[in-house]
Amino acid sequence: MKLRNRSHTGVRNRQSRRLAAAVAPASVEVTPRFIRVGDGYAATLVVTGYPAEVGPAWLEPLLSWPGRLELALHIDPLAAPVAAARLRDQRARFESSRRVDAGRGKLADPVVEAAAEDAADLADRLTRGAAKLFRVGLYLTVHARTEDELLEACAQVKTAAASTLIEVQPATWRHLAGWSTTLPLATDSLQMRRTMDTAALAAAFPLASADLPAPLPGDPPTEGGVLYGVNPDSQGVVWWDRWAQENHNSVVLARSGAGKSYFVKLEILRNLYQRVQVAVIDPEDEYLRLADAVGGTVVRLGMAGVKVNPFDLPTGDSRPDVLTRRGLFAHTLIAVLLGEQPPPAERAALDRAILTAYRQAGITADPATHHRPAPLLRDLEACLHGDDDPAARQLAARLAPWVHGSFSHLFDAPTTTRPDGHLVVWSLRHLPEELRTVGILLALDAIWRQVDTPGWSHVRRLVVVDEAWLLMRDGEGARFLFRMSKAARKRHAGLAVITQDVADVLGSDLGQAVVANAATQVLLKQAPQAIDGIGGAFGLTAGERRLLLAARVGTGLLISGTSRTSFEAVASAAEHELCTTRPSDLAHLDDEEDL
Structure with a gap:
């Protein structure tokens, strides 16, 4: 039994190695500012500052960025006793700061006052079970084909983050750990966490907007459209x-x-x-x-x-290959009329007949002749009948319904x-x-x-x-x-x-x-x-x-x-x-x- 388990483990290990060899990059080069993964470049940005208040889909400016961006959100719930203890300590620090300032005769710091009120409100909701606390790490890995493009892409992502008051910093000397953090491995190698409550975390979802992405901040406004x-x-x-x-x-x-x-x-x-x-x-x-x-x-x-004459030449087109292009369209038209591509012998006869029909109408490669009336389908059929090649006569017989029969009324006169x-x-x-x-x-x-x-x-x-x-x-x-x-x-x-x-x-x-x-x-x-x-x-x-x-x-x-x-x-x-x-x-x- 033990031998069989070892055998199965060895098979799984070999399969894992083969999978890794197939999907893993050929090489990874690590530098202070970025890493080079295979043929591309990547850099990781860590979110270090968050806005005081967030609304629904507050991550949308980052998610709708048009380049290649991998966003990873690592969430660890805090146990209620631990969360309560940390929140109590935080409130004590705020209260201590306010008392020290009051004792020295200083005006109240509005930032400390707002943070103290938010902490008190959060403590109240936490006590009633209306909210929970989480340790959240938010990381962004930007990919580009060259180093210059990577620097420009990182600047654009920073601008998009700043539009919603999000502060990001590069993971200098830790880009390899940042890259692995944004892979779907459920491993946070950077451990740059921030405590969030349920409401702020829920506002980050869903991770995709139902609307089309808007232009990035700083881009010129779009014009046109319907x-x-x-x-x-x-x-x-x-x-x-x-x-x-x-x-x-x-x-x-x-x-x-x-x-x-x-x-x-x-x-x-x-x-x-x-x-x-x-x-x-x-x-x-x-x-x-x-x-x-x-x-x-x-x-x-x-x-x-x-009436529509398919042999008409374009009006005002003086290019030297006009006649050739009309001849090629005539080949396409005949193939559609017959329901199939004619055999090689019939195609050769058709090509000769097309040139002959235009020549008899006085139209040549000279643009000065292109204003003359174009030949009709019946002129093409007459040229096929006049050809000594049996394939030409066979093709003329196949075109009879479109020249003399039930389907001829669309082509039997010049364009009207x-x-x-x-x-x-x-x-x-x-x-x-x-x-x-x-x-x-x-x-x-x-x-x-x-x-x-x-x-x-x-x-x-x-x-x-x-x-x-x-x-x-x-x-x-x-x-x-x-x-x-x-x-x-x-x-x-x-x-x-x-x-x-x-x-x-x-x-x-x-x-x-x-x-x-x-x-x-x-x-x-x-x-x-x-x-x-x-x-x-x-x-x-x-x-x-x-x-x-x-x-x-x-x-x-x-x-x-x-x-x-x-x-x-x-x-x-x-x-x-x-x-x-x-x-x-x-x-x-x-x-x-x-x-």
């Missing part, structure tokens, strides 16, 4: 600026009826106030009332007389509508289901031609793709959307992807890449069948999952990096009239218009 809503937990205002993030993209994921289009329309309206130009892909005519109210332009794809204005809505409601994906691609291409035009990079543009699952289910369409999400930031544009089919977005590598390239992520109410996928993709806690499962309409979670907060969209009466799609609200508005 109102997203109100935090239902703290009643704080959720104000967010997508244009101040590392990229301007966003994703909105929610089940049907959760209020995602309502929320997006509010954001569009509030961005229009700030001179942002917005283009919307609208599959269900949900944005027409908004467009009509603000004087926007509506392009109704599928309606009689509305110029999509200009501060708000352009591309309506897809009148397109057959078989043409929805193609319609989204054509609209996105027309939008991208405007975004990519040189000389307009100073204008902020927001591209909204509602029901993006229609495009994500097609490989070429998903790749086009991914390329736009990657390149939009360099052109001062943002891509907003909205979808109710979470599986189509998170179930593919391209969909996950689109989500990963969105600095602003909004999750509204989710279906129980999708919550596991959503929770795994966004690292949701159990409480956040419950929030999204039981969320009311328009209530959700805003996520950006390590910052996340819940919010409830709020709107004025005028905004609600423009954004609502609830049948009862629309019927009421129609009745008022009739009156």
Whole structure:
């Protein structure tokens, strides 16, 4: 029996050594001012002074500091007899100081008077059992990549602490002990303690705020942004600026009826106030009332007389590779029309036909020819028929439904509508289901031609793709959307992807890449069948999952990096009239218009 226990102990020791070798830093260098752990630097600050009074979440300025900061709070309860004895001694010292000052004819020290009153009040609460005393040590370990960055980070943390009257001092010559103290080992190697009562200690919790972190003291105030809503937990205002993030993209994921289009329309309206130009892909005519109210332009794809020529060249773009880029888009369009990437022989024939069609229309690489009318899809098919390669004729036959058949009405004439204005809505409601994906691609291409035009990079543009699952289910369409999400930031544009089919977005590598390239992520109410996928993709806690499962309409979670907060969209009466799609609200508005 003893041998077996030794064997098990040896196995555990070997497992512990292997774990330590895997997760421990390669080396630790100790200096008076900091320690170097692996490739980074760290320094520990000890809280030595506390404010006389604290309010709820008094540690928030430290917890919301944007850098890497490890905060450790070591708490040891004091036994009631020990606490009473120490408090009695403290009160005796205060009383002795007051009597000495009175005997010498000195005025009373206000600091001593306040401390004596606080001690008397604490003694009274301690006697009645309304409070307890604790020995508390508060330590902060700041991490940085270089020594200079560490010094600057420590200065910022000291400033943040000073904003709430907290005094901190570096653990000079004891940074190794400080670093180990802030590790999750439940060991206080510094033993720099301060006695606190229950109320002061409870005010330090929870260790995370429900609101987004505020700017650090001394930082310039933030400008811009729009109102997203109100935090239902703290009643704080959720104000967010997508244009101040590392990229301007966003994703909105929610089940049907959760209020995602309502929320997006509010954001569009509030961005229009700030001179942002917005283009919307609208599959269900949900944005027409908004467009009509603000004087926007509506392009109704599928309606009689509305044509879009995918071979149009960008207006005002004189770059030498314009024709090449239009040819590459033509390849993407044909792949979407056919539902697959053509075989290599057909792709080669298609490339020849594209160049021939432009050449026959009098358009070459010379920018002076780019104002001429662009060829149509039927011109491309004629070039394929004129090619001696059998693969070209095969491809022409496959394109027949889009040139002469049931799907030809969208491409059989030059473009009839110029999509200009501060708000352009591309309506897809009148397109057959078989043409929805193609319609989204054509609209996105027309939008991208405007975004990519040189000389307009100073204008902020927001591209909204509602029901993006229609495009994500097609490989070429998903790749086009991914390329736009990657390149939009360099052109001062943002891509907003909205979808109710979470599986189509998170179930593919391209969909996950689109989500990963969105600095602003909004999750509204989710279906129980999708919550596991959503929770795994966004690292949701159990409480956040419950929030999204039981969320009311328009209530959700805003996520950006390590910052996340819940919010409830709020709107004025005028905004609600423009954004609502609830049948009862629309019927009421129609009745008022009739009156």
